[in-house]
Amino acid sequence: MSKSYKDDLPITAKKFMEEFRRYQNGSVSRRHFLGVTGLGTAMAVLGGAVPGALSSRKAHAAGDLGDRLVFSTWPNYFDPANIEKFTKDTGVAIQINTFGSNEEMLAKLQAGATGWDVFVPTNYTFETYVGEDLIQPLDLSRLPNHDPNSQEAIFAGPATVNGKIYGVLKNWGHTGISYNTDKLSKAPTSWKDFFDITMGEGSGHTIVHDYQLTTIGAALCAHGFSFNSNDPAELAQAEKTLIDAKPHLFAISSDIQPSMRSGDAWMTIAWNGDALQLNKDMPEIAYTLGTDGGEIWSDFYAIPKEAPHLNAAYAFIDFMLDPQVQVGEFNVHGYAIGDARVDALLPSDVSENPILFPAKELMSGLEFGAASTLTNPDRAELLARFKSA
Secondary structure (H helix, E strand, O other): OOOOOOOOOOOOHHHHHHHHHHHHOOOOOHHHHHHHOOOHHHHHHHHHHHHHHHOOOOOOOOOOOOOEEEEEEOOOOOOHHHHHHHHHHHOOEEEEEEOOOHHHHHHHHHHOOOOOOEEOOEHHHHHHHHHOOOEOOOOHHHOOOOOHHHEOHHHHHHHEEOOEEOOEEEEEEEEEEEEEOOOOOOOOOOHHHHHHHHOOOOOOOEEEOOOHHHHHHHHHHHOOOOOOOOOHHHHHHHHHHHHHHHHHEEEEOOOOHHHHHHOOOOEEEEEHHHHHHHHHHOOOEEEEOEOOEEEEEEEEEEOEOOOOOHHHHHHHHHHHHOHHHHHHHHHHHOOEOOEHHHHOOOOHHHHHOOOOOOOHHHHOOEEEOOHHHHOOHHHHHHHHHHHHO
16 A cells, blocks of 8 residues: 655645645634745745746747757646747747656657657656656756745655656646536545446446556545555456446546537546636536545656757746746646745635645545556556456
């Protein structure tokens, strides 16, 4: 079994959320919250001066950036206006590739010659990328918009391996259940509910991710096991649940929004930013974390080992780290930034949104993905059997 959080970090995610809720409920002051979470110094220094101070920085360093950059990321996870602005400012055209899982991303990098310049790996993947020499450490002097002191260490920390930093924090979030309240008579509150409804009232209208970590993890949680379990006996029970559910599924896809918006799908495994985008446009689509566990995660900007357009890669990452640019990103994709400078620019009611910040009792049961799950052959084979069943 994997533990939900490591207690030797400066502040655990559980503690962070507890303090956040205390501040949200008015039982502690803003000063106390910023101080105990380590955000106070950055906020005090930057405060309302952030827009003028940081947005005036150039998004690209002097020098030849070339005319092309390849950016590989997740679906629905960027603001097209920012992509267009970077191209307008620099002359660098951006080709965007999307992928549905970290396994897919790893396989493409292992195969070589991807042509990627910037990609977006998740916290638990860095040990593998470093071990296989697929990623390069970052030269932070080329990223003036990066301020480690303004970021939550628990979310930013996984990109540091053997004392070197291989990624800078993009966003953090969690994985839960989106469901259409107009279509279902009962709201799911757990992963057990999720699979029961899939094989009952929601038959033919459920989506699961094309991603072993979240889909197998959901089935494991439904049995009361760790989201990260690699135990063969526990994986066998999760596999049975998935195989039993397979005939009742609408789709196996990590790009959930089109089918949820059309009404073809009524319930899905969802990253909370997708859930927020759906709920914003269709309030009948609600979101919950499972009472039986799930995932908390953080994503990063990183540069592959053989990036062909290195100057453009650094310029693009630095541009995307500008706090005002990040506000635009948040307004489109709805994922928390984990950067105090950005938090200072967001509307005050953002902190009250339960899709971004669910109840602490639900957050406390979440786990970060474990590195061992990325390359575990039992999990890979399980997902392949499930998809081919």
